[in-house]
Structures are given as structure tokens and as C-alpha cells.
Amino acid sequence: MNDKAVVEYSVREDVAYLVLDAPPLNILTAAMMNQITGCLEKARADRSLKAIALFSRGKAFSAGADVGEHRPEQAGEMIAAFSRMFEAFGALDLPVVMGVHGAALGAGFELAMMADVLVATESATLGQPEIRLGFFAPVGVAWLPKLVGVHRAIEITCSGRAYSSLDMERWGLVSGVVADDDLEAGIEAKVEDFRRASPLVLRMNVRLVRRLAGLPFEPARREAEKVFLDELMVTEDVREGIASFFEKRRPQWKNC
Numbered sequence: 001m002n003d004k005a006v007v008e009y010s011v012r013e014d015v016a017y018l019v020l021d022a023p024p025l026n027i028l029t030a031a032m033m034n035q036i037t038g039c040l041e042k043a044r045a046d047r048s049l050k051a052i053a054l055f056s057r058g059k060a061f062s063a064g065a066d067v068g069e070h071r072p073e074q075a076g077e078m079i080a081a082f083s084r085m086f087e088a089f090g091a092l093d094l095p096v097v098m099g100v101h102g103a104a105l106g107a108g109f110e111l112a113m114m115a116d117v118l119v120a121t122e123s124a125t126l127g128q129p130e131i132r133l134g135f136f137a138p139v140g141v142a143w144l145p146k147l148v149g150v151h152r153a154i155e156i157t158c159s160g161r162a163y164s165s166l167d168m169e170r171w172g173l174v175s176g177v178v179a180d181d182d183l184e185a186g187i188e189a190k191v192e193d194f195r196r197a198s199p200l201v202l203r204m205n206v207r208l209v210r211r212l213a214g215l216p217f218e219p220a221r222r223e224a225e226k227v228f229l230d231e232l233m234v235t236e237d238v239r240e241g242i243a244s245f246f247e248k249r250r251p252q253w254k255n256c
Contacts, residue, residue: 007035009042014050014199015191016043016094023058028107029066030081037081040088048255050202051194052092053187054115055099061124064106067133079138082107086139089114093203093210095194099187100124101180105162110139113147117175119186120165126173127162147173198237198253 006022018039020026043052056062069078089096098115104126112118112126120126128137128144137144137157145153148171156163168174178186194202208227212220232238236254244251 062108
């Protein structure tokens with residue numbers, strides 16, 4: 001396995017930054033996916049963080065998984081790394097902001113689907129071309145219908161076409177489209193909002209949104225109210241938030 005670091009991890013002002021650095025196309029090998037998993041687990045363990053921002057260097061966000069690793073004799077190792085990475089995304093209780101430029105295709109598009117807030121450049125293209133090589137996209141068929149609806153997901157995963165960022169914004173997958181030179185500024189504008197929150201309460205909020213998604217309104221509302229009273233109201237940060245409001249100052253979160 002190639003142990004060369006191709007994912008850069010850093011923390012700035014309560015936000016973890018993951019940068020894919022395998023130019024020009026940031027092909028998702030098993031080794032690279034394992035590195036992404038390690039970074040996500042590191043971020044999850046840091047209770048001071050308020051968000052994760054993920055983007056890439058090079059010509060493309062990611063042109064997909066390594067086709068060579070799809071050979072039957074290598075597919076088991078590749079899918080194991082693929083599965084661990086998406087399990088790590090599913091275990092997060094932090095909002096994930098991603099920035100897409102160039103191509104986000106195949107597994108690169110599936111990676112982009114893990115964003116809670118997806119920013120894309122005007123020239124970015126996104127799609128699932130696997131069908132044209134005799135494969136289907138596991139995350140594409142499992143998760144994309146929840147993001148864009150069943151009919152649109154079937155079109156995207158069965159056509160193999162690459163779609164524009166404006167198409168994806170219209171269908172609700174992309175949160176915002178920015179000029180090609182403004183991607184990092186667009187990401188920063190999104191994470192800046194999260195920086196204002198208590199890390200404790202922000203994570204509580206994210207966990208509830210994920211847990212209650214898909215439940216009927218009444219049981220979801222009742223569970224949210226229970227957590228509000230039993231867990232939120234006993235924190236120091238809720239008292240600090242109220243005090244800062246009346247004292248007309250920025251809150252000093254205690255994260256407890």
C-alpha cells in the first residue's frame with residue numbers, strides 16, 4: 001500500500017481542514033480513502049471543533065476511484081476502504097462543508113454527497129459514469145435518492161452523464177455556486193457561520209437532525225423537546241448564550 005500522505009489535515013479557528021493533495025485528478029485509491037478515514041476519526045475525537053471543511057488541490061476535486069483497484073482480485077480491499085470512509089462520515093456529529101472544482105465523478109461524486117453544505121465552482125461537473133464501465137455506484141444508489149429524489153437519482157446513476165454545478169444546485173444537492181477563483185472564499189463564508197456556535201450545542205443539533213431524519217413529525221418533535229429539556233437545559237453553554245444576549249456581548253462558550 002502506498003503510504004505517501006495525500007490528505008493534508010490542519011485545524012484553524014475551531015475548523016478541521018482536509019485537503020486532498022494527489023494532483024492532477026485526486027484519484028481515490030484505497031490508501032487515500034484510508035487516510036481520509038483517519039482524518040475524519042481525528043476530527044470526530046476533537047470536541048473543540050465546530051465544522052469540517054474538505055476540498056482538493058489540482059485539476060479536479062476527484063475524478064473517481066482507481067479503476068485498476070476494481071479488478072475482482074482487488075475489489076475486496078478497495079470496497080473495505082470505501083466502506084470505512086463512508087462509515088466515518090456517517091459517525092460524524094459535525095457539519096461538513098465541501099468545495100468542488102473541476103470534476104467530481106464516480107467515487108468523487110459519492111464523496112461530495114457526504115457534504116452537509118456543498119459549494120461548487122461554475123465550471124465544476126458532477127456525475128456517476130460507472131454505469132458505462134459495467135459498475136454501479138454503491139453510495140449513488142443508496143444515498144443520492146434521499147438528496148435529489150428517486151427519479152432524478154435513477155437518471156443520474158443510469159445515464160453516466162456529467163452534470164453542471166448549476167444543474168446540481170437546481171436539484172438541491174449543491175448549496176451554492178461560486179466563480180472558479182472564489183472556491184476557498186465560498187467555503188470560508190459557510191464555515192464562518194458555524195464558528196459562532198457552541199461546539200457542544202452544535203454537535204447536539206447535528207446528532208438530532210441526523211437521528212430524527214425520516215421520522216414522522218410528532219415523534220420527531222417530542223424527541224427533540226425531550227433532548228432540549230433533559231440535555232440542553234443542563235449545559236453551561238445555554239446559560240452563557242442567554243447571558244450574552246442580555247449583556248449584548250459575544251458569548252464565551254465553555255463547551256460543557
